[in-house]
Amino acid sequence: xxxxxxxxxxxxxxxxxxxxxxxxxxxxxxxxxxxxxxxxxxxxxxxxxxxxxxxxxxxxxxxxxxxxxxxxxxxxxxxxxxxxxxxxxxxxxxxxxxxxxxxxxxxxxxxxxxxxxxxxxxxxxxxxxxxxxxxxxxxxxxxxxxxxxxxxxxxxxxxxxxxxxxxxxxxxxxxxxxxxxxxxxxxxxxxxxxxxxxxxxxxxxxxxxxxxxxxxxxxxxxxxxxxxxxxxxxxxxxxxxxxxxxxxxxxxxxxxxxxxxxxxxxxxxxxxxxxxxxxxxxxxxxxxxxxxxxxxxxxxxxxxxxxxxxxxxxxxxxxxxxxxxxxxxxxxxxxxxxxxxxxxxxxxxxxxxxxxxxxxxxxxxxxxxxxxxxxxxxxxxxxxxxxxxxxxxxxxxxxxxxxxxxxxxxxxxxxxxxxxxxxxxxxxxxxxxxxxxxxxxxxxxxxxxxxx
Amino acid sequence: xxxxxxxxxxxxxxxxxxxxxxxxxxxxxxxxxxxxxxxxxxxxxxxxxxxxxxxxxxxxxxxxxxxxxxxxxxxxxxxxxxxxxxxxxxxxxxxxxxxxxxxxxxxxxxxxxxxxxxxxxxxxxxxxxxxxxxxxxxxxxxxxxxxxxxxxxxxxxxxxxxxxxxxxxxxxxxxxxxxxxxxxxxxxxxxxxxxxxxxxxxxxxxxxxxxxxxxxxxxxxxxxxxxxxxxxxxxxxxxxxxxxxxxxxxxxxxxxxxxxxxxxxxxxxxxxxxxxxxxxxxxxxxxxxxxxxxxxxxxxxxxxxxxxxxxxxxxxxxxxxxxxxx
Numbered sequence: 001x002x003x004x005x006x007x008x009x010x011x012x013x014x015x016x017x018x019x020x021x022x023x024x025x026x027x028x029x030x031x032x033x034x035x036x037x038x039x040x041x042x043x044x045x046x047x048x049x050x051x052x053x054x055x056x057x058x059x060x061x062x063x064x065x066x067x068x069x070x071x072x073x074x075x076x077x078x079x080x081x082x083x084x085x086x087x088x089x090x091x092x093x094x095x096x097x098x099x100x101x102x103x104x105x106x107x108x109x110x111x112x113x114x115x116x117x118x119x120x121x122x123x124x125x126x127x128x129x130x131x132x133x134x135x136x137x138x139x140x141x142x143x144x145x146x147x148x149x150x151x152x153x154x155x156x157x158x159x160x161x162x163x164x165x166x167x168x169x170x171x172x173x174x175x176x177x178x179x180x181x182x183x184x185x186x187x188x189x190x191x192x193x194x195x196x197x198x199x200x201x202x203x204x205x206x207x208x209x210x211x212x213x214x215x216x217x218x219x220x221x222x223x224x225x226x227x228x229x230x231x232x233x234x235x236x237x238x239x240x241x242x243x244x245x246x247x248x249x250x251x252x253x254x255x256x257x258x259x260x261x262x263x264x265x266x267x268x269x270x271x272x273x274x275x276x277x278x279x280x281x282x283x284x285x286x287x288x289x290x291x292x293x294x295x296x297x298x299x300x301x302x303x304x305x306x307x308x309x310x311x312x313x314x315x316x317x318x319x320x321x322x323x324x325x326x327x328x329x330x331x332x333x334x335x336x337x338x339x340x341x342x343x344x345x346x347x348x349x350x351x352x353x354x355x356x357x358x359x360x361x362x363x364x365x366x367x368x369x370x371x372x373x374x375x376x377x378x379x380x381x382x383x384x385x386x387x388x389x390x391x392x393x394x395x396x397x398x399x400x401x402x403x404x405x406x407x408x409x410x411x412x413x414x415x416x417x418x419x420x421x422x423x424x425x426x427x428x429x430x431x432x433x434x435x436x437x438x439x440x441x442x443x444x445x446x447x448x449x450x451x452x
Numbered sequence: 453x454x455x456x457x458x459x460x461x462x463x464x465x466x467x468x469x470x471x472x473x474x475x476x477x478x479x480x481x482x483x484x485x486x487x488x489x490x491x492x493x494x495x496x497x498x499x500x501x502x503x504x505x506x507x508x509x510x511x512x513x514x515x516x517x518x519x520x521x522x523x524x525x526x527x528x529x530x531x532x533x534x535x536x537x538x539x540x541x542x543x544x545x546x547x548x549x550x551x552x553x554x555x556x557x558x559x560x561x562x563x564x565x566x567x568x569x570x571x572x573x574x575x576x577x578x579x580x581x582x583x584x585x586x587x588x589x590x591x592x593x594x595x596x597x598x599x600x601x602x603x604x605x606x607x608x609x610x611x612x613x614x615x616x617x618x619x620x621x622x623x624x625x626x627x628x629x630x631x632x633x634x635x636x637x638x639x640x641x642x643x644x645x646x647x648x649x650x651x652x653x654x655x656x657x658x659x660x661x662x663x664x665x666x667x668x669x670x671x672x673x674x675x676x677x678x679x680x681x682x683x684x685x686x687x688x689x690x691x692x693x694x695x696x697x698x699x700x701x702x703x704x705x706x707x708x709x710x711x712x713x714x715x716x717x718x719x720x721x722x723x724x725x726x727x728x729x730x731x732x733x734x735x736x737x738x739x740x741x742x743x744x745x746x747x748x749x750x751x752x753x754x755x756x757x758x759x760x761x762x763x764x765x766x767x768x769x770x771x772x773x774x775x776x777x778x
Contacts, residue, residue, distance in 0.1 A: 023571065024569075027560070028568070107557065107558065111550065111551055112554060115520050115548060116548075116573065
């Protein structure tokens with residue numbers, strides 16, 4: 001037999017545009033009770049959570065800005081953002097992007113879809129865009145709902161930043177919005193990994209779980225004392241790096257690198273998913289994409305990408321070690337103390353002093369003098385010294401620090417009682433929370449020299 | 453295998469016969485080591501309902517997949533609606549259908565499924581058009597029910613309605629009779645017959661021989677990826693060895709005697725539970741002669757039907773022969 005095929009491609013007038021395919025995919029997604037429920041929860045639950053928690057006596061102080069939820073509406077959305085980066089966004093991307101392709105396998109509708117649309121490329125584009133739309137809708141719901149809940153329950157007040165400086169309500173609103181926008185980048189990376197899992201693993205539950213598993217793995221890695229360059233090269237770093245926006249000056253370097261890495265991962269994982277999808281044989285019933293090809297076509301390139309990310313970020317940043325050094329800690333504690341001292345002064349109706357007048361300094365050690373003062377740990381101890389105008393004697397206060405590997409720390413006042421040793425201060429209006437008692441702050445892991 | 457376009461194919465592009473819906477020549481399709489289609493030759497004229505028969509694994513679904521543009525042949529030529537199919541996926545416009553059951557979304561209602569499909573194909577969801585096709589397949593009463601609760605037969609009918617929305621010129625259906633009750637079967641047969649009368653070609657596979665005999669003017673029998681028969685059902689019957697027929701007459705005893713005396717007719721020994729019915733084995737001409745003799749003898753013929761349909765008999769004989777040749 002002559003082995004020939006006619007190679008002329010047929011003009012297929014019935015080919016469906018991406019816009020129509022996108023609308024079709026959206027209709028299918030929104031018709032699922034699971035997606036409807038997610039939309040409802042994301043647009044309602046954060047408002048209820050923020051409103052309810054803000055009224056509680058016990059605040060979620062373990063979460064960034066949790067201790068300020070009773071004071072301003074702008075703490076609520078960032079508390080929800082912190083929670084979302086850990087739990088909600090990996091779960092949402094799993095349920096939406098992780099199911100985008102697998103649902104067709106489960107329903108046995110691939111052939112129907114191919115006959116109707118007549119282009120695997122356009123099907124992929126439509127599904128990816130529809131998943132992106134739903135995910136952005138859910139993220140917007142989380143952000144807007146938590147903000148509205150805070151504004152209704154607490155009101156539009158200034159927010160204390162992660163170096164103790166006071167953000168005006170407008171400034172806080174802008175930074176909260178920017179933080180949510182920044183988190184879209186790692187969310188997109190997870191969504192792309194979800195698409196890849198959905199294409200590569202078909203109806204296997206592993207496909208659905210992949211973004212959640214990757215996110216969990218990255219969180220575990222972030223908890224370990226890994227080098228800062230590796231930390232930044234992980235696609236989920238921006239889930240925590242947004243906190244750098246709330247210092248003055250903002251810690252933009254790590255955030256921008258984290259966003260860049262996340263976007264590279266988003267593009268790479270989407271490209272891999274696309275490659276696997278257009279190569280799939282839809283006439284073979286037993287082929288739902290799972291198997292060795294998924295490993296070689298999906299997982300291995302991501303491992304290579306991780307290696308490349310680390311290989312590029314390390315020399316580009318010049319960062320080595322944990323990024324947590326004695327000098328940075330001392331500078332950070334002194335700066336935050338000075339800002340918060342001014343706040344306490346205002347609370348107590350004392351004459352205002354400036355940070356420059358205070359000349360606050362900190363002397364920090366870690367685990368006693370025998371251990372090098374660097375790296376994460378809850379054994380940091382700082383003695384802060386400051387001066388008041390026209391007062392010769394310097395004031396001192398002690399803090400115990402718990403520094404986590406991502407550069408965040410909680411400073412716990414250890415006295416004297418009238419400065420930072422008690423959680424309340426007696427003001428002319430009555431007892432009020434003492435801003436110097438405990439505070440959260442964030443070290444910039446990348447900077448070689450502390451910023452003033 | 454290197455794929456190339458021979459000069460003859462190029463020359464032939466200008467004179468494609470548009471009265472032929474499907475023309476396959478030497479089509480080969482393999483999945484790894486498994487050869488699913490091995491030199492398939494097939495002609496389906498416009499306006500014909502063409503049946504595709506074969507045992508499991510014969511290559512029916514693969515062939516239907518090629519017609520729907522879900523896969524491309526490794527070699528050979530395939531023309532659909534007068535247009536050669538290229539190496540890219542996607543069939544020419546005017547082809548639709550389903551393989552391995554219709555693709556429907558359970559979270560949508562029947563009407564929403566059709567509306568989404570209509571919008572997808574660029575035809576805005578025209579309520580009238582959707583109502584028309586739902587009516588044609590007998591699903592008007594459940595148009596606003598979610599497909600999640602539909603039976604297999606209802607899904608099949610909705611799948612057919614979805615195909616009708618696109619006004620096809622070639623309709624490709626894989627086992628469309630699965631799960632149909634008598635009413636559903638009537639609807640589906642009516643739709644397919646009307647489509648064929650309007651010039652639409654239908655290629656359908658089925659294991660239901662009675663359906664194929666009722667609907668198809670021609671059938672193709674596949675076995676292990678090869679065509680073992682293709683042509684009209686009458687030709688198939690003529691090529692078939694003698695068949696068994698159930699015979700019910702007004703006088704069974706006399707009828708048995710007449711049958712025994714008719715050349716080419718053999719009376720089966722097994723009488724079965726109903727003594728009034730007996731089975732004779734004969735070719736069609738001998739059977740005609742038997743009926744004439746019975747009538748001449750004053751014996752009324754109340755029922756004469758093949759125990760096994762000619763198509764089924766041919767199917768079994770041809771596929772068994774194919775198996776024994778392997």
